[in-house]
Amino acid sequence: MNGEDRSLELSGDALRRLIDEAASRIVAHVDSLAAQPSADTAGGAALARSLVEGLPETGTPAAELLDFLFDRVIPKSFNTAGPGYLAYIPGGGLPQSAVADLVADATNRYVGVFAAAPGPSQLESNVVRWFCDLAGLPREARGILTSGGSLATFSAVVAARRDRLPEDFLAGTIYVSDQAHHAVQKAALLAGFPEQRVREIETDGLFRIRLDALANAVAADRAAGFAPFLVVGNAGTTNTGAVDDLPALAELAARERLWFHVDAAYGGFFLLTQEGRRRLAGIERADSIVLDPHKGLFLPYGTGALLVRDGETLKRAHALSAEYMPSMQEDADLTDFNLLSPELSRDFRGLRVWLPLKLHGAAPFRANLEEKLALARFACDRLREIPGVEILAEPQLSIVAFRWKRSGTAEAEIDASNLALLERINARRRVYLTGTKLKGLYAIRICVLSFRTHRDRMEQALEDIRAAVAEGEHA
Amino acid sequence: MNGEDRSLELSGDALRRLIDEAASRIVAHVDSLAAQPSADTAGGAALARSLVEGLPETGTPAAELLDFLFDRVIPKSFNTAGPGYLAYIPGGGLPQSAVADLVADATNRYVGVFAAAPGPSQLESNVVRWFCDLAGLPREARGILTSGGSLATFSAVVAARRDRLPEDFLAGTIYVSDQAHHAVQKAALLAGFPEQRVREIETDGLFRIRLDALANAVAADRAAGFAPFLVVGNAGTTNTGAVDDLPALAELAARERLWFHVDAAYGGFFLLTQEGRRRLAGIERADSIVLDPHKGLFLPYGTGALLVRDGETLKRAHALSAEYMPSMQEDADLTDFNLLSPELSRDFRGLRVWLPLKLHGAAPFRANLEEKLALARFACDRLREIPGVEILAEPQLSIVAFRWKRSGTAEAEIDASNLALLERINARRRVYLTGTKLKGLYAIRICVLSFRTHRDRMEQALEDIRAAVAEGEHA
Secondary structure: OOOOOOOOOOOHHHHHHHHHHHHHHHHHHHHOHHHOOOEOOOOHHHHHHHOOOOOOOOOOOHHHHHHHHHHHHOOOOEOOOOOOEOOOOOOOOOHHHHHHHHHHHHHOOOOOOHHHOHHHHHHHHHHHHHHHHHHOOOOOOEEEEEOOHHHHHHHHHHHHHHHHOOOOOOOEEEEEEOOOOHHHHHHHHHOOOOHHHEEEEOEOOOOOEOHHHHHHHHHHHHHOOOEEEEEEEEEOOOOOOOEOOHHHHHHHHHHHOOEEEEEEOOOHHHHHOHHHHHHOOOHHHOOEEEEOHHHHOOOOOOOEEEEEOOHHHHHHHHOOOOOOOOOOOOOOOOOOHHHOOOOOOOOOOOHHHHHHHHHHOHHHHHHHHHHHHHHHHHHHHHHHOOOOEEEEEOOOOOEEEEEEOOOOOOHHHHHHHHHHHHHHHHHOOOOEOEEEEEOOEEEEEEEOOOOOOOHHHHHHHHHHHHHHHHHHHHO | OOOOOOOOOOOHHHHHHHHHHHHHHHHHHHHOHHHOOOEOOOOHHHHHHHOOOOOOOOOOOHHHHHHHHHHHHOOOOEOOOOOOEOOOOOOOOOHHHHHHHHHHHHHOOOOOOHHHOHHHHHHHHHHHHHHHHHHOOOOOOEEEEEOOHHHHHHHHHHHHHHHHOOOOOOOEEEEEEOOOOHHHHHHHHHOOOOHHHEEEEOEOOOOOEOHHHHHHHHHHHHHOOOEEEEEEEEEOOOOOOOEOOHHHHHHHHHHHOOEEEEEEOOOHHHHHOHHHHHHOOOHHHOOEEEEOHHHHOOOOOOOEEEEEOOHHHHHHHHOOOOOOOOOOOOOOOOOOHHHOOOOOOOOOOOHHHHHHHHHHOHHHHHHHHHHHHHHHHHHHHHHHOOOOEEEEEOOOOOEEEEEEOOOOOOHHHHHHHHHHHHHHHHHOOOOEOEEEEEOOEEEEEEEOOOOOOOHHHHHHHHHHHHHHHHHHHHO
């Protein structure tokens, strides 16, 4: 054919060289993680502006592009892979998953429809089943892997909406605590609910939803003609790792005929540990659960999960078919993921979860999570010994939140002095912490969840906090 | 710390060995693609059932797992990476993207928020800008990369809903042709519209939406108290690659104040070619456009794109913030992807598009797409020479659809005989074709879009079709 072009088709040797070029830089990067700054974003906007360019017509050698990425682009960022990343909710990015994606992408299987890839579909189903078993959901439970917690939450809201409300659903109301992740609010908006249909319920001293306030809100809404249909329980809030009273929420949801959703994006995988199972008891009564393997299973960003107690409700919310599609499975044991999710074409997303769990087994994941729970308690105990430090949230899971009150500082200035403290801590670039507001007070958080964070790094964090406090006292 | 566990932390050497183990199998797989069957799914359900297992407590050696994947799991499927895959909409799965994902995953940057990864965010913004330029959208246009066309379509529907309809939007109506992809219907359902609010408009002899019928439907809906707000134009349907009269649709949309969405998931990247630009003229007037880089840019499954003419409408549909979040950019040139999309945590998804385009430049993508257009015309010409073959859809892009009428066969039996013909063609396992229904007739499709498909494979396809027809004639 005139104009036949095979230049995109790398030979095996050329592909091998490209992988090798990437691998050598990745290996050097991973080996030096402990020595890299925990965050380095000064001049990030200027860097970004300097990178603007049009679509190139011709190519650039791989080595040049990879050097550019590893030397200029990637380092100028939060080091979300490093052991000092104790900000937001870490994970660490297990490179074992990177290898899984390498395999999945290069073989390019289509896992949206069972018939197109029975084996890959089943391995992904296995992963979902492992998660359902972990959460104590029954055999009829089904689930999907998503790109993250937000889309998993969205599908949960849609499933609840379709299951519990009429076609005209605008009177439906959703209940979350004032500590809930805004992914719920966003999911509700995307699913068509007016913003004010999400009711924020106050929390108690442990940042857990107040059941009396919740019951009152539901009753008031019913009296006003609204249609309460969904309550969200937290199994580890983003702010403090707070776990709501899940058994009591399950009771209330059953009594009020609400869909009971549990946001376990951060906390869910602590179910692998004994302490986590104790803390999260009641989760097995949820109608739906969101988990983020890119948090508690330490995977790279890009994998969330939704589990639904009655798989048929997930299917009723998402299933559609078309004439150009292959036929779907009649057998409930064989999963066509497109029928359970918003997606049709789909990569072999399950492999990035399956491979690390198969390579290592659950044991080291459990041990790592136990270690993280212990590290947060350790940090809390040591923080309390620092003069002026006040614990604002004791670890319920692996987050501790605190503030520092410099001797003689007026209450009105404490927030600002803690912001400055946070900056001094982070400036040392051994750890990266972030803050939040708790009941109106500015709080500094330590969230330990990266598989690369161990006692040595937590000691450094405490050293840097002590030093930053001392600087503040003597300023 | 008691119980410190570092077993998930591969040393650089161990990671290197794992990558090498995967790479050697990938290279062998890619090198043998031309000789692999185009599809092999016999016994797929039995295989799937045999793979069911619980979460393992202990690990399995990498070599064993990779052999299992490459020998047992991956081959039993549609070979969506192979040159003989002419079914549905192929792409091929450029392994250059696999290497990009290897890098992105292993370095685990957080590209949901600009401040967390300015460089990676900008490279992704560059990719989006390249697509906007390709489609002729103005400077204010913004976009997102999604996991595929379905989620991109969903965000388009939400943006249109939020921009054009009141909070109580249930009277809103959406117009699609009877050839539209069901992703639109699914997106509408997820976004809260009752199923029957999506109006299917009949098509003409070239499978293009009938503008008179569309205008009538809009008028009738307005008269009945509905609120028409969104019309979808096809820039390459899934069935036949039909391209609607986009300039006329743009006119009608402007006149009727409808959001004009163009589904270019399959066809959009033909804009890289002269013929494609001619065919898709008018796309530059769209309010939103969906493209699937995992189709027309040959990427592995997992990358769709949404482009929106007025980026602010995309932001108004998706932006929310929270106290635990880093601050967002004030500068419109710097993109916080979480504000434009349903996602918050996000992988460095842009790299899998950026790397192949930078490695090769646009030229070979253009050449490949020109070749695919020519291959479809070539196939059409040769098919027409086969006695009894009737072309049901000439290529508008790279799809041709046909059926075969065995001499003396009654009209009522033609569909069944074409189904049997398709099975005989596919049984040779050099190519894999699929069928659909066109205006009530069963049609066999050839969709040529894999970068690995060239003239030699198309000759094999035609040989196999001729042989299967001959078998049918003599049966």
